[in-house]
Amino acid sequence: MLSKFFIQRPIFASVLAIIVMAFGIFSVLNLPVERYPDIAPPKITVSASYSGADAQTVEQSVTQILEQQIQGIDNLLYFSSTSDSSGRSRITISFENGTNPDTAQVQVQNSISGVIRRLPDEVQRQGVTVSKSLGDTFMVVGLYDSTSKSGNIELSDYLSTHVVDDLNRIEGVGESDVFGSQYAMRIWLNPEKLKQYNLMPSDVANAITAQNTQVAAGAIGDLPVIDGQYLNTKVTAGSRLKTVEDFKNIVVKANQTASYVYLKDIARVELGAENYQSFNTINGYPAAGLGISLSSGANAIQTSKLIHQTLDQLTTKLPAGYKIVYPRDNTPFVQESIKEVVKTLIEAIILVILVMFLFLQSWRATLIPSITVPVVILGTFAVLYVLGFSINTLTLFALVLAIGLLVDDAIVVVENVERLMHEQHLTPKEAAIESMGEISSALIGITLVLTAVFIPMSFLGGSIGVIYRQFSITLVAAMALSLVVALVLTPALCALILKPNPESKRWAVWFNKKIDQLKNQYIKIVQTSIRYSKSVIVIFVALIAVFALFYNGLKSGFIPKEDQGILSVQIKLVDSAPISQSQKIGEQVRQYFLTQEDKNVDLVLIRYGRNYSGTGQNLAQGFIALKPWDVRTGKENSADAIQKRAMKYFSQFNNAQINVTLPASVNGLGQTDGLDLWIQDLNGQGQDFLDNTFRQLQTQSKSYTSFENFDKQSTNSKANLNIKIDQKQALANGLELPAINNTLSSAWGGTYVNDFIDRGRIKRVMIQGDAEFRSKPEDLYNWSVRNNQNEMVPFSSFANFSWGGAPEIVKRYMGYSALQLQADVASGSSSGQAMKDVEQLVNQQKDVGLAWTGLSFEEQKSTNQAVWLYLISAGFIFLCLAALYESLSIPAAVMTSIPLGVGGSVIFSYIFGLPNDVYFQIALLTTIGLSCKNAILIVEFAALAQEKGKSAIEAALEGASLRLRPILMTSLAFGAGVIPLVFAQGAGAVSRQEIGISILGGVMFGTVLVLFFIPVMYVLLRSLFRSKATS
DSSP states (O other): OHHHHHHSOHHHHHHHHHHHHHHHHHHHHHSOBOSSOSOSOOEEEEEEEOTTOOHHHHIIIIIHHHHTTOOSOTTEEEEEEEEETTSEEEEEEEEOTTOOHHHHHHHHHHHHHTTGGGSOHHHHHHOOEEEOOOOSEEEEEEEEETTSOSOHHHHHHHIIIIIHHHHHTSTTEEEEEEESOOEEEEEEEOHHHHHHTTOOHHHHHHHHHHHSOOEEEEEESOSSOOTTOOOOEEEEEOOOOOSHHHHHTOEEEEOTTSOEEEHHHHEEEEEEESOOSOEEEETTEEEEEEEEEEOTTOOHHHHHHHHHHHHHHHHTTOOTTEEEEEEEEOHHHHHHHHHHHHHHHHHHHHHHHHHHHHHHOSHHHHHHHHHHHHHHHHHHHHHHHHHTOOBOHHHHHHHHHHHHHHHHHHHHHHHHHHHHHHHHOOOHHHHHHHHHHHHHHHHHHHHHHHHHHHTGGGGOOHHHHHHHHHHHHHHHHHHHHHHHHHHHHHHHHHHHHOOSOOOOOHHHHHHHHHHHHHHHHHHHHHHHHHHTHHHHHHHHHHHHHHHHHHHHHSOBOSSOOOOOSEEEEEEEEOTTOOHHHHHHHHHHHHHIIIIITTTTEEEEEEEEEEETTEEEEEEEEEEEEEOOTTTSOSGGGSHHHHHHHHHHHHTTOSSEEEEEEOOOSSTTSOSSSSEEEEEEETTOOOHHHHHHHHHHHHHHHTTOSSEEEEEESSOOOEEEEEEEEOHHHHHHTTOOHHHHHHHHIIIIIOEEEEEEEETTEEEEEEEEEOGGGGSSGGGGGGOEEEOTTSOEEEGGGTEEEEEEEEOSEEEEETTEEEEEEEEEEOTTSOHHHHHHHHHHHHHTSTTEEEEEOHHHHHHHHHHHHHHHHHHHHHHHHHHHHHHHHTOSHHHHHHHTTHHHHHHHHHHHHHHTTOOBSHHHHHHHHHHHHHHHHHHHHHHHHHHHHHHTTOOHHHHHHHHHHHHHHHHHHHHHHHHHHHHHHHTOOSTTHHHHHHHHHHHHHHHHHHHHHHHHHHHHHHHHHHHHHHHHHHO
8 A cells, every 4th residue: 555655664755755846946947937828829920011002902912812822721710911001911810729830830831932923023022921920019119319319210220220130030029010110212203304304213213223233243263264364353343322422323314415314313312211101209209119029839028038138238339318118018017927926825825834733733733734735836847847838827826726725635634643643542653554544535536526627627629728728737737746745745744743642732722622612513503404404405406596696697708807017009080180180199198198197107109100900190009108016006006097097088089089908918819808800791892881881880889788989990991092094095195004104103102123231231222203293183294104206295195083982901801801890898798798799780781791809709719618618527526436436326415515616606706796707717616626525525434434334314424523624624724825816916916816706705605515515415315325226
């Protein structure tokens, strides 16, 4: 017998424990730390750029061609794409959890490589990139000049040239997006001068290409050589131009008369920005920003640490006045919340040890379970290390809960050994051997039950499966280790450390007397309830009914919102508003946060010209960094409260729509925690059909109370100018269509010609019409095209224009044109209900498909799984117990304890207004395990007594009276372990409180109700099965 072997070899047992702890310490030092495991499905993004094209052109000539190739890729979940009016095309492909991002990236790369040739030349020149990026901004780095000497372009250029490349090389960085752009050589054409010299934009481009180039011209004296050859040298011809002066002196045209037309004669040349679509401010100073998104499967804390290290090295070389700041970085939050959970873990251990001392009343007896705690916890870390898990909120929660459970195993052993030494006057060694004979099977039973509760959790699919797996495997590992320790180390320590019956202290005598009085009262109540067993059954059924009602009343959710120390702001003005107007509003937003909320706000970065819904001069977005948690204590300074106050203040603005949101709880599952869905145009009826459908939905959505702020994540269509070229007229004038198209795109869209060298780095050369020649529709007629007679023909002779409307951004989902919509769950309602209502709303419309995405997609999957989860766990428990006790009545009696504990969790969650989300489900399962454990302790001893020939009633009373004390003790120990969670403060407190409160309710109800109901159920079921067997 295992225990006996180790009782006789205590040193061997201790050596094993030390080895386990050493491996555990090694694992703790090497385990990665993060907030959540990789919950978000891995994502691959494909991006391309088509300068000067509008959203529909990009969609039709780039996005759709690429999308059609995304087929036959393994483990694909869903994909969506956006094409916007600044010429960017971006396809985001999500894969099932557990897919290797590298393999996925290679598959996507291979599948699109076949169609690159079909894309427009301009797109091919700029290239199509495929990256492993989660797509949402996990960090924003800001650079500003506190002396205000440098402008936006200078700062953006500094960021692009000196910072971006270093950061992109860091492992874990998926993509980086510079807010702004680097320098470019801008050639601003003057159409009147071009006409005067008989030139077109394409002539300018050709001249630049010819004169700003490097030629591979070979060498003189390369082998084979003639005899006597001494000269051997490389030949270079041409060179890249470097300065504005070099470009001004490019010869565009030469006449026979030796007169030359230089670039400076027909254009204004300057060092400008590559694009002027957006600019930024930080706390009012001109600034540049850099949004960084994680690559799939990267560890946020690790990546953030490397980014900080790299930037700290760069900081020493920054020009005077330049400062690097972090307007958005959620790693301090992760570190802070992990630190808080570790603190909770230590508090839990201390409380549990105090409770044990209260019951065991001798430091020797208390020492034994206390020694087992570090062994099991460090052992569990070793298991996590081997399985490739990380230290995250979920694995740490599992450990906090495991403390209460793991001490129980040790307590059961110590308590029993003490009782035998006391009653039968055995030596510690004999008592330990005797005791292990009595309770080994109960210990194995308890561990089996708890494992049975948690193992089914780890087989769930999707993101929910990832969350549960971390939690359940940690707990199961801790329980299994705890069992091994209880069978190997604890009995050996008992034989070594315990002393027979020391004199009890005064307080201990008093405490024991009180417990004995309690026991006598308790036995009386149990006897009465066995006598009136029918009434007890009625009460039992009534309780279950009440619990069920409360359960239905719970709101459902996925993951609670946390104060992460950051807020984001989306600003949208009327469609035609110029950027100067957006800037006024942005300034008001900044002043509000830096004056009204100056106690709480650290930094405000505002990016003009773009936000999550697209690009445009009427858009802006803000990243707001709040002060650390210890500075802003109290409910009124939480991110949630600041957000509500800001929303109230900004709702008075009539000329702008300003939305302040908390960031999403999980990286890579959308930007916020609201509802996230797509409506698809199934029959290809066009963008207008989708817009009309959305307007109808928005009007009808007012009649639902479960969700609010129902809106689309894109901007409205804007007026656009359609230029119609009369083909016949053009041909009659001797013009070629490519020349016309080329002139148009160069004049108004801007064309990338080639590269030049600016202070040792390659940058772009762009040609475009000067601002004054493209400021109103009539300016089109200033431009001319050369025909085959060498005459300049103005646009007015073959083209006219008309007004139309076109979307700023075109989105697609799973290959259909689609609109991405979002809504917030109304306070007091649950996301589950809101999703049902949205489905009902959308299904009334014809020809429209509804698809959930991001967090909503995962929640949709999880709600369907929860019920199965409970049923499978319960079935598992029953089977394990039936196998262990060779009986059906014992497991049946234990199973009746499940609803008792669960009821407590449900009622506590309901009273404190907590939702039925992931943490609640984890709490429920823990509670089920705990209730079953208490029941097993009673039923096990009752069954033993019955085997010795007592009647069922006597046996039930004996089991109840013997186990009252250990049950009270283990439950109090477990309850004490959860108390620090209930009173959690600081970063990440919401989730800790949620899990703590639910479990506390379960422990209280589970213990009290199990103690009263289980003896009665035992007697009833035993007699029921007995009568069946005899009949």
